[in-house]
Amino acid sequence: MTERGRFITLEGGEGVGKSTNLALVVEHLRACGHEVVATREPGGTPRAEDIRRLLLDPVEEEPLDPDAELLLVFAARAQHLARVVKPALARGAWVVCDRFTDATYAYQGGGRGIDTARIAELEAFVQRGLEPDLTLLLDMSMDAAQRRLDSRLEGQGEARDRFERERGDFFEAVRRAYLARAEAAPERVAVIDAGAGLDEVKAELLARLDARMDAWR
Ligand SMILES: Nc1ncnc2c1ncn2[C@@H]1O[C@H](COP(=O)(O)OP(=O)(O)O)[C@@H](O)[C@H]1O
Ligand SMILES: Cc1cn([C@H]2C[C@H](O)[C@@H](COP(=O)(O)OP(=O)(O)O)O2)c(=O)[nH]c1=O
Numbered sequence: 001m002t003e004r005g006r007f008i009t010l011e012g013g014e015g016v017g018k019s020t021n022l023a024l025v026v027e028h029l030r031a032c033g034h035e036v037v038a039t040r041e042p043g044g045t046p047r048a049e050d051i052r053r054l055l056l057d058p059v060e061e062e063p064l065d066p067d068a069e070l071l072l073v074f075a076a077r078a079q080h081l082a083r084v085v086k087p088a089l090a091r092g093a094w095v096v097c098d099r100f101t102d103a104t105y106a107y108q109g110g111g112r113g114i115d116t117a118r119i120a121e122l123e124a125f126v127q128r129g130l131e132p133d134l135t136l137l138l139d140m141s142m143d144a145a146q147r148r149l150d151s152r153l154e155g156q157g158e159a160r161d162r163f164e165r166e167r168g169d170f171f172e173a174v175r176r177a178y179l180a181r182a183e184a185a186p187e188r189v190a191v192i193d194a195g196a197g198l199d200e201v202k203a204e205l206l207a208r209l210d211a212r213m214d215a216w217r
Helices: 019-029 045-057 066-090 101-111 116-127 142-156 168-182 198-216
Strands: 006-009 036-040 092-096 132-137 189-193
Touching: 006 019, 006 101, 019 036, 019 045, 019 092, 019 132, 019 198, 036 066, 045 066, 066 092, 066 101, 101 116, 101 168, 132 168, 132 198, 142 168, 168 189, 189 198
Parallel strands: 006 092, 006 132, 036 092, 132 189
Antiparallel strands: none
């Protein structure tokens, strides 16, 4: 029987460098000889990407109800797990995902104030025990992350999505919720100081990844 692949997630607030570092993790795992599937949430399949658009589109005439937002996040996740993540893990591929359920605890739990027990119920229903083998949490002060994000958005002439329009206290709550998740599961979540320069962040990320890969051997 093929050995199940590993499931690695990258987490953190807006502008902490997830996309930049995801590429590095993927490259490293491929160099180690693994088949790697790089994906993201919300999204990762055509239909789940449709749901992502519903979540990110700032339609001002009709605010999205927080419960509807939570259910859409998990609807996209169910589709992504069924079509991409589970088949990949079953054939022995490693899956590297830009955000997963820790983001739901952080954004819908911390940011929107939804009771974590309700999130946990949906998590159990949709994931049936599947959780990441390793989560790399990029953590930095929200002010500094906001500055990085501003320069990226300006550079690319991009408009802010529905989450990027939130205020500072929302992002502080997101950060606290992420750190609480890491504290509750230190064996799964590695917290990385994302406020350092890119070379330092990369070195720490790879060191944490290699340490975990050694432990899996
Ligand atoms: N450690 C770092 N130091 C300085 N700038 C960084 C660092 N990591 C990423 N950046 C820059 O910050 C911006 C946001 O990074 P990005 O990877 O798009 O973040 P995210 O995917 O978390 O929103 C990009 O312009 C990127 O080049
Ligand atoms: C996976 C997930 C993402 N989100 C939000 C966080 C992000 O603002 C948004 C899109 O994710 P992403 O594209 O990763 O954000 P960015 O690259 O701008 O940092 O979706 C949730 O609110 N809940 C979730 O469960």
